[in-house]
Amino acid sequence: MPARRAxxxxxxxxxxxxxxxxxxxxxxxxRHQVDTLLQAHGIHGGPGWLIDMLAFARYRLQHPHLNDLDxxxxxxxx
Numbered sequence: 001m002p003a004r005r006a007x008x009x010x011x012x013x014x015x016x017x018x019x020x021x022x023x024x025x026x027x028x029x030x031r032h033q034v035d036t037l038l039q040a041h042g043i044h045g046g047p048g049w050l051i052d053m054l055a056f057a058r059y060r061l062q063h064p065h066l067n068d069l070d071x072x073x074x075x076x077x078x
Contacts, residue, residue: 016058
């Protein structure tokens with residue numbers, strides 16, 4: 001099961017990276033559509049916010065020890 005989870009995480013990292021690249025290079029019309037969609041969901045940060053969140057989510061998947069630090073768990077397990 002751990003191998004399956006690792007593959008799932010790799011797939012998710014790749015998907016996040018693809019989305020990040022797509023939205024980072026999207027034209028004005030696409031960025032406007034994304035902004036409209038985000039606003040419909042009460043998110044007013046714009047496409048830049050979405051790109052940042054995609055990058056942040058990917059980074060946290062690649063550095064899981066940071067999740068423990070956020071919860072006050074020492075990295076060395078002490």
